[in-house]
Amino acid sequence: MDSVIKATVVFFVLWAIIRVSGRRTLGEMTAFDFVLFMIIGGSTQRAITGQDYSLMNALLLVATFVTLDVALSILELKSPFFRRVLNAMPMILVENGYPMTERMQRARITPDNILASARRLHGLERIDQIKFAILEATGEITIVPAVQAGTVEPMPARAPNA
Amino acid sequence: MDEFASRHYPVQENMRFQKRSWIVERLGWLVLLAIAVVGLSGVFGNGPASWAHVSDRTFAVSYERFQRATRTSSFVFDLGPGGAGERTLHLSAPFQRDFEFTSIQPPPSRSKTDRDGIDLTFAAPPGAAGRVVIWAHARSYGLSRIIASLDGGPAAAFWVFAYP
Numbered sequence: 274m275d276s277v278i279k280a281t282v283v284f285f286v287l288w289a290i291i292r293v294s295g296r297r298t299l300g301e302m303t304a305f306d307f308v309l310f311m312i313i314g315g316s317t318q319r320a321i322t323g324q325d326y327s328l329m330n331a332l333l334l335v336a337t338f339v340t341l342d343v344a345l346s347i348l349e350l351k352s353p354f355f356r357r358v359l360n361a362m363p364m365i366l367v368e369n370g371y372p373m374t375e376r377m378q379r380a381r382i383t384p385d386n387i388l389a390s391a392r393r394l395h396g397l398e399r400i401d402q403i404k405f406a407i408l409e410a411t412g413e414i415t416i417v418p419a420v421q422a423g424t425v426e427p428m429p430a431r432a433p434n435a
Numbered sequence: 436m437d438e439f440a441s442r443h444y445p446v447q448e449n450m451r452f453q454k455r456s457w458i459v460e461r462l463g464w465l466v467l468l469a470i471a472v473v474g475l476s477g478v479f480g481n482g483p484a485s486w487a488h489v490s491d492r493t494f495a496v497s498y499e500r501f502q503r504a505t506r507t508s509s510f511v512f513d514l515g516p517g518g519a520g521e522r523t524l525h526l527s528a529p530f531q532r533d534f535e536f537t538s539i540q541p542p543p544s545r546s547k548t549d550r551d552g553i554d555l556t557f558a559a560p561p562g563a564a565g566r567v568v569i570w571a572h573a574r575s576y577g578l579s580r581i582i583a584s585l586d587g588g589p590a591a592a593f594w595v596f597a598y599p
Binding site for chain 1: 436438439442445446447448449450452453456457459460462463464466467505599
């Protein structure tokens with residue numbers, strides 16, 4: 274019984290901590306963030322298992338975690354409110370070349386983060402070459418380049434039946 | 436340009452919800468900070484707020500009032516002078532029920548258990564003071580009310596709270 278309760282408590286506490294730590298943690302994970310997540314995993318694993326290394330305990334824990342995960346995904350699917358709460362919402366950070374600094378500050382995203390994504394994804398060099406930079410719910414930054422002659426090739430039009 | 440107005444293209448935004456999320460996020464940071472600061476104080480075990488000392492005319496005990504299940508900590512019993520070659524420390528039944536002994540220093544020459552608890556008898560020079568250290572960990576979480584006495588003398592009561 275206590276394994277299921279412990280797993281449930283740890284699941285929701287970890288979810289809450291990861292959620293309040295913000296999307297930056299997930300999308301822009303540095304090597305240190307990765308190490309930190311490993312430590313968090315190790316610490317909680319020992320708290321859940323304690324000294325019970327039995328197969329039945331492992332089965333109980335895995336079953337509880339997967340059940341909760343599936344339950345949340347169903348909840349997310351059924352309710353737009355829970356979708357927002359569980360996954361956050363995408364947010365525009367650069368609009369038509371203008372960085373939205375207030376939003377960036379609140380989301381703890383720097384212009385350098387955006388430029389890094391712009392370089393990596395589209396080979397862009399300046400913020401004004403970006404039409405939209407969007408902080409996705411996953412924490413990643415996606416870039417829609419501004420179409421400028423000689424800098425970015427427009428996407429070829431897709432055939433209607435393609 | 437109103438940064439906090441919701442845009443509908445190229446993605447559907449909900450800045451009202453987003454602003455609330457930021458507030459909850461900041462509150463969450465405060466809670467995490469509070470947990471760390473309170474943890475430093477020892478309220479979650481092993482710190483100034485946890486260290487406790489109870490003394491009676493014949494003995495004193497130093498221990499941690501906040502403990503964590505399965506984490507070993509010490510109960511230090513300072514025994515006042517007395518006894519005729521041996522000292523008997525009595526610990527009430529909740530101690531035996533809620534704690535698992537890891538080690539007792541010095542080892543008792545004999546021990547006896549009954550419904551009232553456990554009696555640990557130690558060899559000691561007549562009339563000398565002594566110290567007994569019991570290393571033990573809480574088996575589970577919750578509050579334990581413990582009564583200890585030395586050589587059948589007056590009892591001292593203390594409590595220990597174990598976190599899960």
